[in-house]
Amino acid sequence: MAFTYSAALRAVAALRVADQLAAGPRPVAEVAAAVGVDAGALARILRLLAGRGIFAEEADGRFGLAPAGQALRSDAAVPARSGVLMFTDAMFWTTSYELASTLRRDGATFADVFGMPLGEYFDRHADKEALFYDGMERVSDAENPLIAASYEFPASGTVADVGGRYGGLLAQVLRANPGLRGVLLDKPEEVAKHRLDTPELAGRWEVVGGDFFTSVPPADVLVLKRILHNLDDGDCVRLLRNCRAALHPGGTVLVVDAIVPADPAPHQSTAMDFMMLAAMTGKERTEAEIAPLLSAAGLRLTRLVPTHSVMSIVEAVPH
Template sequence: MPTEISGELPADGREATRYLIDEALGYVYPGALRAAASLGVADLLAGGPLTVAELAGRAGVHEAGLRRVLRVLATRGVFEELADGRFALTPVGQALRSDAPVSARPAVLMLTDTTLWRPAGEVELSLRRGGSVFEDLFGMSFFDYVAGNPQTAATFHTGMAAFSDQENELVAAAYDFPASGVVADVGGGHGGFLLEVLRRRPGLDGVLMDEEHVVAGHRLGAEDVKGRWRAVPGDFFREVPAGADVYVIKRVLHDWDDESCVTILRNCRRAMVPGGRVLVIDAVVPPGNEPHQAKAVDMILMTAVPGRERTEAEFAGLLAAAGLRMSRVVPTGTVVSIVEAVEP
């Protein structure tokens, strides 16, 4: 782990220099993590420890190089090098298995995909240019690139689903959804969050809205929600399904600039029934200097897409511009909060 800074630094600043050098090496770890995830190393170790030669043979890679990758990841607690030279999974590493109950593997592959990795390395260009550098690198916007590349689209949408899977249950439990009526999940991806809401509220019906190729991969076929949902392909910049009591917009607005966000919110405002609610579920960037995942994700957003993570005041401004009033912010025990909006 990087050197910890505590107390007064030496006059010559050597401790601070060592710390910053370790921080600059940080990009090595996600590179190694991506390799391990892509090769399925955690799956290979599911049955117990293996030698590097055994792992390399099964993965079809160079043995000496794999040892170096595993050694780096062992310093971060993903794998453990045993006294006899074999490597084993740690409790953290178990989450990298593709068959883990809540697998991190798709999210790791998404976050380290070249479509996010390359722009993240161009922060200086982003600062000089102002905004995303994705078009400089790929010749088109991020979402146009995803739409035209099925493999990238699959990586992105399965990654976002995995990103959300570890929080959906807690987020759904944190909010008092109505006992009956209709909840519409706008830009809801494969429907993992909507599924959790419907399971918790047997009297609710659901609408899943996203692009046609996205809703085609929905996960709402579970027997316990049969007959209580419908999938509606569409473009939330044009319109959203009308007549819902609650409109959920989860991990969507942070992808878009303010003007685009206001368009989405206005469409929800027009479509909801009188007395309806809009729930924006996104990270709310906290003030101060404490670490928060949203502050790191915001750097990815800055370089790859038009959007950003927002503060509570910024969300209030967006909602007001869309003809809504922020009524409260509900913590969920996860990275995201629920920003509730109602009619003024």
């Protein structure tokens, strides 16, 4: 019955319950009145989520936010609310429910359930497209500093984020490594909305609107974050070959993805992979699945660097 946790989390995120507790614990009746729901019912949901470390019940019966629940506040440093609403939206939830048909038909459940592929669904439902990209952006905001801090970048040279969307990771890397210059490559319509234009990073970056299958900007470090997981093996090799060709001598390619560990212990990468299977195309790969793709592109996997997030960094250099 693990789905009850996701559903309860979705309900309190949708109702913005955490914002009601921002100043500290309150009686449930007060919170329920403020968000317009029944107090008895809300108390049952808070009790379930207290068991998951989201809320905490005081000795006097009031409920407050447990440390993990603080992230649901709208004013949290890295708000989790839009990520929760995105991952529990019908586009993932309903397709997950229909997983057996995905397995029988080898994919295409999204189109079966929603009557059109995901891309077309986004074209027709701007609100869902915004929910998805806003949620992913908040998830990236949470993991980007952890990724930037986990890898020892060179002291000088150029780092290019290939498919780096608005430059969130690149900004973190440049902040942490003042001797580096950055290049952001993404589709023209995405880079037009970049977030690199801050006084702190002035003069250290360049933005390129283009197609990474056509060319990749030359650099000492090329980063591909959440890119290979969207691509089939053939397209991964095509892109990695472009990266190999664009690398400065002595350069490095960093594939940053939710790498599935060989160890069978529970790991969030398998949940990410489940969603790719149920609702999208693409997959999360193991190190052993990525190594041959790098090799086919003239690159050699040198090591896997963990981060304090679901993401790992696969480092590769030319053969």
